[in-house]
Amino acid sequence: MTRHFLRDDDISPAEQAEILDLALVLKRDRFQAKPLAGPQTVAVIFDKSSTRTRVSFAVGIADLGGSPLIISTANSQLGGKETAADTARVLERQVAAIVWRTYGQAGLEEMSLGTTVPVVNALSDDFHPCQLLADLLTIREHRGELAGLTLTFLGDGACNMAHSYLLAGATAGMHIRIASPAGYTPQPQVLADAEAIAATTGGSIALYTDPAEAVTGVDVVVTDTWVSMGFEEEKAARVASLGSYRVDSALLARAKPDALFMHCLPADRGYEVTADVIDGPQSIIWDEAENRLHAQKALLVWLLGHNTNP
Ligand code: CP
Numbered sequence: 001m002t003r004h005f006l007r008d009d010d011i012s013p014a015e016q017a018e019i020l021d022l023a024l025v026l027k028r029d030r031f032q033a034k035p036l037a038g039p040q041t042v043a044v045i046f047d048k049s050s051t052r053t054r055v056s057f058a059v060g061i062a063d064l065g066g067s068p069l070i071i072s073t074a075n076s077q078l079g080g081k082e083t084a085a086d087t088a089r090v091l092e093r094q095v096a097a098i099v100w101r102t103y104g105q106a107g108l109e110e111m112s113l114g115t116t117v118p119v120v121n122a123l124s125d126d127f128h129p130c131q132l133l134a135d136l137l138t139i140r141e142h143r144g145e146l147a148g149l150t151l152t153f154l155g156d157g158a159c160n161m162a163h164s165y166l167l168a169g170a171t172a173g174m175h176i177r178i179a180s181p182a183g184y185t186p187q188p189q190v191l192a193d194a195e196a197i198a199a200t201t202g203g204s205i206a207l208y209t210d211p212a213e214a215v216t217g218v219d220v221v222v223t224d225t226w227v228s229m230g231f232e233e234e235k236a237a238r239v240a241s242l243g244s245y246r247v248d249s250a251l252l253a254r255a256k257p258d259a260l261f262m263h264c265l266p267a268d269r270g271y272e273v274t275a276d277v278i279d280g281p282q283s284i285i286w287d288e289a290e291n292r293l294h295a296q297k298a299l300l301v302w303l304l305g306h307n308t309n310p
């Protein structure tokens with residue numbers, strides 16, 4: 001059997017905790033484990049731009065003794081010239097895993113079907129599950145526990161980060177609030193899936209339109225760009241609709257006094273967050289960015305350890 005990681009709920013609550021535990025071990029002993037020695041190669045494919053994901057996978061695969069093969073779609077046969085399924089059949093004969101940043105979730109599903117190596121979603125229009133492993137790891141480091149914490153995501157509630165917070169946060173037993181205006185609410189099916197998970201973990205899901213109400217008394221305040229990759233032409237409309245969801249010091253002051261501020265980056269300072277907040281004492285964005293490395297190493301080790309295919 002091959003395990004893939006296309007969405008945050010592809011792993012159970014126990015499996016999520018196991019991966020986060022492993023990430024802490026790998027972070028402490030960064031260069032000790034070499035399970036990809038050989039070296040085995042991991043293909044990391046980008047249809048969209050990236051700094052953190054590209055660097056953290058390349059460095060992480062090398063840390064594990066493996067060899068990262070970074071592929072830009074523009075210079076490959078993917079993207080209209082060859083199907084994802086055919087690409088996967090070619091890659092699986094030569095690489096240990098396939099990591100892919102793309103647009104539609106359907107492409108990832110197509111690639112994962114019928115391939116014998118794990119496929120990892122390195123961001124799609126719908127989800128960013130690798131980022132959430134890093135975010136949960138970071139919150140755990142700062143707060144000890146995830147279950148029972150309340151986290152508010154403000155802004156584009158239909159973006160990949162909001163969806164991943166819903167699924168991964170529910171899996172961790174957290175209380176997830178999404179604050180967004182009409183037209184930017186999460187996909188109904190993702191909400192339903194998150195609610196079903198929360199019902200089993202003691203977490204909860206709540207939607208808000210009022211940003212002040214949404215952040216009152218919470219443990220963690222999160223935002224993301226208002227203009228995700230692929231939506232650049234909507235920038236003016238998005239800035240107009242989402243302006244009142246900007247995280248500034250007055251809004252953050254409504255959360256718990258020691259509330260954490262997080263952002264997956266890259267940030268549009270002055271839009272979704274003010275400079276004093278993102279650069280302020282409650283911001284843990286650099287820990288969050290570093291933890292991409294440790295969380296993804298743990299994910300790869302875990303996925304390869306669960307791959308019983310020859
Ligand atoms: N947070 C994140 O995925 O950053 P990049 O787009 O730089 O990879």
Ligand code: NVA
Nearest residue numbers: 159161224228229265
């Ligand atoms: N929502 C953002 C995340 C970037 C890491 C985007 O998709 O562009």
